[in-house]
Amino acid sequence: MSKVFTEKSSVILMLLLVLVTGKSFANEVIKVSDNFYHIDDKKRIIVVNQKINNENSGLNEYKSKILLDKTYELGEPTNYFDQTKSYIVKFDNVSYTLYFTELPIININTRNTIVDAPSVFADFSISETNGNVSNYAVGIEYRGGTSQSRPKKSYELSFLTDTLSAASRDVSFLGMRNDNKWNLQALYNEPLRTRSKVSNELWLDMHSLYYKDKEPEAKCGISMAYTEVFVNNEYKGVYALSERVDRKQLKLKKYSNSITGELYKGSYWDKPVVYSGLYDFNNSKLDWGGFEYKHPDEKTDWSNIYSFVDFVINSDDQKFNEEYAKKFNIDNAVDYFILLNLLRAGDNTGKNLYIAKYKVGEPYYYVPWDLDGVFGTDWTGGNSSYTEDILSNGFYDRLLKDRSATGFCSKLATRWRELRGSVITEEYIMAKFKRDNEYLKNSNAYEREMIAWDEYTYKDSGMLYIQVWLKNRLAYLDKTFGQYESVLSAKTSQNDLLKIYPNPASSYLLVDCGSQSYELCMQDINGRVVKAYTLTGRENTVDVSDMPKGMYIATLKNNKETIKKKVILR
Known part of the structure; x- marks a missing residue:
């Protein structure tokens, strides 16, 4: 079969598809910029973090090819690339799985073997879906003790002005601090890859340094951001790019x-x-x-x-x-x-x-x-x-x-x-x-x-x-x-000793009655009794999971006194 006949047949086939399906194949090739695609030829995967869906384009404009380092044929033409899906693409009868991601992608290339120490020179780039691309010279080494025994390694990065002078330079990533030292956490022993990041966020939410007024930029912990990492064109998976705990992070006073x-x-x-x-x-x-x-x-x-x-x-x-x-x-x-x-x-x-x-x-x-x-x-x-x-x-x-x-x-x-x-x-x-x-x-x-x-x-x-x-x-x-209470003065009133927590609550309340017994009445803001309980002993667990969300008055009463406390259910 001649090449001319084949090309004519392809054109005729496209025209028939347009007539039958109503799909347009004009501009059938979609191009991805060089910095926003990364290919692992061994694992046969391609990861793209460039936003390429045009909201103004018609839904019937289908793409059958994607241009990266070369032009790949899509297994099935599409008019929209969904990040939650994967796509089969081919070049020269070799199939790859194509993915689109919202995560920043870090690409590291080095001609040296990465070891625990010393660090070796490498080229570092990071691309973000907002179009930002940054390139740096770095020193890279493995970090961590136990983590080095695992197949997925964590890395320590030292950012440099260049690989000749090896002078350090400060850089900032993804809304985090400006510094010359960064960590790439492998998250290998976290089933959902989320626990470290959530835990560090909780610490920053609940605590601040006591000298924060003197050192406004001081942080009592670290921030982390998700990335995907390629090293020497090998896909290494999801990592957390993270700040470090050091003198600069805590703003400790320098040696003098x-x-x-x-x-x-x-x-x-x-x-x-x-x-x-x-x-x-x-x-x-x-x-x-x-x-x-x-x-x-x-x-x-x-x-x-x-x-x-x-x-x-x-x-x-x-x-x-x-x-x-x-x-x-x-x-x-x-x-x-x-x-x-x-x-x-x-x-x-x-x-x-x-x-x-x-x-x-x-x-x-x-x-x-x-x-x-x-x-x-x-x-x-x-x-x-x-x-x-x-x-x-x-x-x-x-x-x-x-x-x-x-x-x-x-x-x-x-x-x-x-x-x-x-x-x-x-x-x-x-x-x-x-x-x-x-x-x-x-x-x-x-x-x-x-x-x-x-x-x-x-x-x-x-x-x-x-x-x-x-x-x-x-x-x-x-x-x-709740048991870790102070030995308070005997003059402390029972109202101060009586505890109801957590407040706000969602499914249960803990009521500490001290040494006395009470009748507990839960009233809504209109004064209507929603529930009533008899409480005896120091600790009582009260189930409120079936009560509507809102504010209530908890009234505790015995033959000596009546105590009222506001409680919020959410």
Whole structure:
């Protein structure tokens, strides 16, 4: 068959298709700009993050080809590319799976072998669906301890002016900080690839540094943003580009002829890092007792943190209770203890945790790190469905013994009730998980993750698992933290002692009646009685799941007094 005859036949066929189907094949080739497509020839996948659907084009204008590095034939012509779907395209009888994604794509190319250390030179580019493209020279190395044993590796990136001078340069990505150091988190041990990001967001929502007024740009944790990564034209899957915990992030004071700000990382398990034992340090080394020395660079001196660990372990009860709030920021200690137990972050009681000091004379405080084995998973990524325990370390063990009116337990109970009305609710937390899950799912990222990593399987049931786990965990913490009350003055009224929480609530209320019994009457804003209960004993769980959302008056009455409290159900 002659080439001329074939071409004429194709034209005739197109005309017949237009007549029969009403589909137009004018401008049948769609072109993607060079920076917005990435091809893995081994896995036979193509990922595009350029917005190419034209809302003004007619629905009958079908495309049968796509121009990338070459022109590929679509297996089936289409007039709209859906991110939730995949498409088969061919070139020279070789089939590829074509995807469209909303995620930024990072492309890294290097002629060197990437290792743990030292970093090697590479070219880095990032393309965003808004059309932004950035190119940089970087140094790249693997990061993390346990993560390096996994097939999907995390990376540390150092941004450079060029590969000749290797001078550092600060860059900013996706609304995050301006800095020369960035991490690419592999998320390999997270079944939904969402737990780390949600956990770090929750910390930023619930806590801010006590010296924020002096250092407005200081952050008490890190922000993260999803990306997809190619390394040397190999698709590596979904990653989180993240900020780092360092002096710059926390705005710690710099070294000035002597140590001012301090920063240590809990890098491995040992007695000092969990306050269970003490031994001498060596200033010629950058690690001691599970801690890694991070700041300052100019001088290594372990004596300050040694003294604090010594104080926690060896001071008598009177001295400890009198002085701990001067040595460690108590509000930070409370918030981190709540975060630790909300997430049930078993790998973060000493290891995977930073301890910092803003400047000389100021207290230490905690900064969370590597929040992955959380929300019902362990450090391997496997399910850990147990919810009824409290995580601690030697420092918190001592704090929990302080039941004074203004002590740790009193602050813990007050802060828990406060957060249960805002950040720590099932609805608020699950909304974050749903947002990220749908973002990845709607870009088909989970399907590509399964192509990239044979060991990974995405399960829709993962969201339900988190929700059930969270509901059970919150119920347990409500009961447990409700017991951490101060030993208050005998003059304190029963109205002050009586507690109803969480408030706002969604499915249940916990009512702490102290030592008395009450009749509880729930009235709506019109005064109508919706429900009534008899409460006995200190703790009572009241089911309100079948009550309409809104504001109610909870009236508690016995033969001595009547107490009214506002309750919001949402």
